[in-house]
Amino acid sequence: MPLDQEESYDIQTVLAKMRDEYWHGLAEQETGAEEIMDCLVFMLGGERHAFETRHACEVIRVPRLVKVPAVQDLIKGVFNLRGEITAAMDVRPLLGLPQPELGPAGRIIVVKSEHFATGILAEAALGVQGLPLEQFEPSHPGSSLDRRRLVRGHFNTDDGATILLDLEALLTSPEIMVGAD
Amino acid sequence: MGKRYIEIFCREAEEHLASLQSGLLVLEKHPTRMSLLHELLRNAHTLKGSARMVGLSDISAITHTMEEQLKGMEQGNRPVDAPAIDLLLKGTDAVALITSALSKGEPPPLDVEAFVADYERGEVGRSLASVEPQEVIPDQLSETVRANVKSLDALVNLIGEMIINKKRLEAKLTRLRGIEREVEGTAADLLVPFRRDLEEDILYLDYLIAELHQKAMELRMFPLKSICDGFERMVRDLAQAQGKEVRLETVGANIEMDRVLLEGLKPMLIHLLTNAVCHGIEPPDQRESKGKSRQGSVRITARHEGSSVVVEVRDDGKGMDPVRIKAAAVARGLIDQRDAEAMRDEEALYLTLRPGFSTAEVVTDVAGRGVGMDVVKKNVERIKGNLTMTSQVGSHTEISLQLPLSLSVLDALIVASGGETFAIPINYVQEILRVGEDEITPLGGSEVIKVRGTTTPVYSLSDVLELPRRQLLPGARLTALVLKLCDQRIAFTVDAHLGNSEVVVKGLGKQFRNVTFLFGATILGDGNPALILNVPDLYSAVAEQTRPGLQKSWEVKVQQRVLVVDDSITTRTMEQSILTANGYLVETAVCGEDALEKAAVRDFDLVISDVEMPGINGFQLTRQLRATDRHRETPVIIVSSLSRDEDKRQAMEAGAQAYIVKGSFDQGMLLETVQMLIG
Structure with a gap:
């Protein structure tokens, strides 16, 4: 039965093609998953900084900050985040960065640690970007101790370097806690 | 008591029971072995202590009688023979029965009271044998329901949010009135009745929220008497131990307060009562010789005063002698001789609240828990209260605690200072004055003003808080708040006072572990936070005469x-x-x-x-x-x-x-x- 023969022959090729496509697709997926890290990118001390999106809660315009007496300089004040009193911190001195004035592009990045939500002041927020891990370089041992503690390394992207912060280390730093136990 | 502790207890009990049982059998054969007897005594004693610790009164009752018997054996007052050992073994059996029931979560399988009574008579066979499962009576439907404290707190917080939201509505209403003035023609004709309707709606909402808030707060309120249960017994025991005769009276035990506050109040009352009995009331003979009745009286009085509760502890004992207090304070280096001479008698009483004053008494404090008056003061401050003392030598001492009804909402005075808005709990505010430049006079390195003829120290609030100071035009007058804490008045100047308001107290979040000067924060009608000032901190800052900011330290304190x-x-x-x-x-x-x-x-x-x-x-x-x-x-x-x-x-x-x-x-x-x- 010629028709049957032809059909079975066809099925073989179709199957082989499908198999090829399947393997190809799989390979693509794997390389894709390895290459990109989704990060929130923002400006601190005139440089691009980032941390993984899972730490970020939201980005808001800088509201009126109420100054808190007798606390460290890092705490710039508190603001009302939907009924919760939340601190706004300027972490730039901790990272050894300059502190240019915050203009209209200034934002507060609200992040959540295990125990509290807090705000990080940034000169601008540049949004979520997928950063290629291929271009990642860990901190070199020559940088200062404080920096090495809080910075994991940087990405060499086309438009310059993006520094990857260790947000967990930052949020558990004693420097950001107010008052003794 | 947590299930976990019960489990740990059961495991521990098993060990002690095993060593008791094997030890008792050895003791039967070697009745003169004192070291073994002592070991058994310790087993029983530890078991009793642990049972008490986890609140198992049945087991502690049984082990207590066993301990008594073993003590009697140790002292030679009771025989160490077969019937005695038998009795002790029955005791361990009973404890084992109860623990095994406990670990299965069942009710105790024997009537402990009867058992203990039988045990003391030496015939336990009966009650141990008659182990009958008790019939469980199903809970009757009643007028009350059980509520989780957390749900109650969440309810109160949510109502707090509603109060804040209502304030925002009120602020919008004020803005609408402003807009109304700008608008003309038919638009204005439409706007005015609309605004009036809205006003009425908000007013009604206000009533509803106020009532809701009150109902929710009532759920957390308990009467004072709920913490007074053990007081009478405690006073009686203390008095007896000291050979004194003391009667405790409680007036106003039905006054209700927030659960959280009551919890804080109990240890303070215990301390004050202990002080009254031990240091206040004189021995009967001494009282008689002074023409007083032999029996001393200690009275707890509670009453409402405005939006606070005042709790007083008064004794008709020997009173506090300002001369002796001053001398003791000088001896302990708390003040120098010159300070002592300048100090008024009423002020001298407060020296006893200083840390270091009472610690010296601790060792001789017969019945105290070894904690001084300074701790009472600190605790009163922690719950935003105020402590005042009055005394007359030879006649009485009265300690009065003024406490807020609740900690979740408080009446506050809103002030502006150093470019920020602050709330100050109203119970500290005595009066608000306007003072001119010429009314402020320097005195001994600081500045004072006259308030109704009394010299009162004055400080700038923004300076104390290290905030920028506002420059005043010549001739402008300053607003000064006269605050009172423990009978001491201090004035603080502010940029403006913005009126009274009921504020909802919010925590600052876990990033702030404890912050000098602050008790919490609230959210104002405009949606911005305002910090609530902790008045005792302001007092300590000015007393220490240092710039308060210098003391801040953010190095992490080592865990204790x-x-x-x-x-x-x-x-x-x-x-x-x-x-x-x-x-x-x-x-x-x-x-x-x-x-x-x-x-x-x-x-x-x-x-x-x-x-x-x-x-x-x-x-x-x-x-x-x-x-x-x-x-x-x-x-x-x-x-x-x-x-x-x-x-x-x-x-x-x-x-x-x-x-x-x-x-x-x-x-x-x-x-x-x-x-x-x-x-």
């Missing part, structure tokens, strides 16, 4: 290390988990020797010890710790099931700072005492 010494694993585990949960580092030792070894190589900030342990006891341990350089000053808390005054005295003599009886042991008590001693 506590050594828990107890031969009972239940007690050890319980104390350890209470302390660990509250941020202390805990090490444990199973006996006094073990503790000494551990203390020799490491600094501890606090030691908590049992009394009866194998080897050296808790008093000896305390003494030996005191003899070392490393732990000469380390506070020691004795936790024991011995509640006799003699034991407390021994503890104090050994150098312990506090004494907690296991029977009255609860988590709060231990933690409070620890916090009082090491913060």
Whole structure:
């Protein structure tokens, strides 16, 4: 039965093609998953900084900050985040960065640690970007101790370097806690 | 009591029961072996203590009678023979029965009261045999329901949010009135009735929220009498121990207060009552010779005063002598002779509240828990209260605590200072004045004003808080708030006062562990936060005469290390988990020797010890710790099931700072005492 023969022959090729496509697709997926890290990118001390999106809660315009007496300089004040009193911190001195004035592009990045939500002041927020891990370089041992503690390394992207912060280390730093136990 | 502790207890009990049983059988054969008898006594004693600790009164009752019998044997008053051993074995059987029921979550399988009665008569066969399962009576439907405290707190918080939201609506209404003035023509004709309708709606909403808030608060309110239960007994026992006659009266026990506040009030009242009986009331003969009745009187009075509750403790004892207090304060280096001479008599009474004044009394404090008046003051401040003292030598002493009804909403004065808005709890505010430049006069390095003829120190609030100071035009007058704390008046100048408001108290979040000057924050009608000032902090800042900001320190305080010494694993585990949960580092030792070894190589900030342990006891341990350089000053808390005054005295003599009886042991008590001693 010629028709049957032809059909079975066809099925073989179709199957082989499908198999090829399947393997190809799989390979693509794997390389894709390895290459990109989704990060929130923002400006601190005139440089691009980032941390993984899972730490970020939201980005808001800088509201009126109420100054808190007798606390460290890092705490710039508190603001009302939907009924919760939340601190706004300027972490730039901790990272050894300059502190240019915050203009209209200034934002507060609200992040959540295990125990509290807090705000990080940034000169601008540049949004979520997928950063290629291929271009990642860990901190070199020559940088200062404080920096090495809080910075994991940087990405060499086309438009310059993006520094990857260790947000967990930052949020558990004693420097950001107010008052003794 | 947590299930976990019960489980730990059951495991521990099994061990003790096993050694009791095997030991008793050996004792039967060797009735003269005193060391074994002593070992058994300790087993029974530890079992009793642990049972008390986890609130198992049945087991502690049985083990108590067993302990009494063993003591009698040890002292030679009771025979060590077969019937006696038999009785003791029956006791261990009964305890084993109860523990096994406990671990299965069943009710105790025997009538403990009857058993103990039979035990004391020496015939236990009957009650132990008649183990009948008790019929469980189903809970009747009643008028009340059980509510989780957390749900109640959440309810109150949500209503707090509603109050804030209502304030925002009110602020919008004010803006609408402004818009109304700008608008003309038909638009205005439409706007005016609309605004009036809205006003009415908001007013109605206001009533509803106020009522809702009150109802929700009532759910958390308890009468004062709910904490007064043990007071009469305590006063009676204390008086008896001192050979005094004292009557305790309570007036206004039905006054209701927030649960949280009551919890804070109880230890303070215990302390004040103890002071009244031990230091206030004179011995009967002395009273008689002064023409007083032999029986002294201590009275607790509670009443409402505005939006606060005033609780007074008054005794008709010998009163507080300002001359002697001043002399003691000078002797302890708290003030110098010149200060003492300048000090008014009423002011001198408050010297007793200074830390360091009462600590010197601790060792001789017969019945106290070893904690001074300064701690009472600190606790009153913690719950935003005010403490005042009045006394007349030879006649009476009265300590009055003014407390807010609740901590979740408070009446506050809103002020502007240094470019920020602050709320100050109204119960501290005496009056608001306007002062001109010429009314402020320098005096001894600081500045004062005259308030109704009284010289009152004055400070700029923004300076104290280290905020920028506003420049005043010549001739402008300053607004000054006169605050009162413990009878001391201080004026603080502010940029403006913006009126009274009921504010919802919010915490600052966990990033702020404790912040000088602040008690919390609230959210104003415009949606911005305002910080609520902690008045006692303002007072200490100006008293220390230093710029307050200099004291801030953000280095992380080292965790405090506590050594828990107890031969009972239940007690050890319980104390350890209470302390660990509250941020202390805990090490444990199973006996006094073990503790000494551990203390020799490491600094501890606090030691908590049992009394009866194998080897050296808790008093000896305390003494030996005191003899070392490393732990000469380390506070020691004795936790024991011995509640006799003699034991407390021994503890104090050994150098312990506090004494907690296991029977009255609860988590709060231990933690409070620890916090009082090491913060």
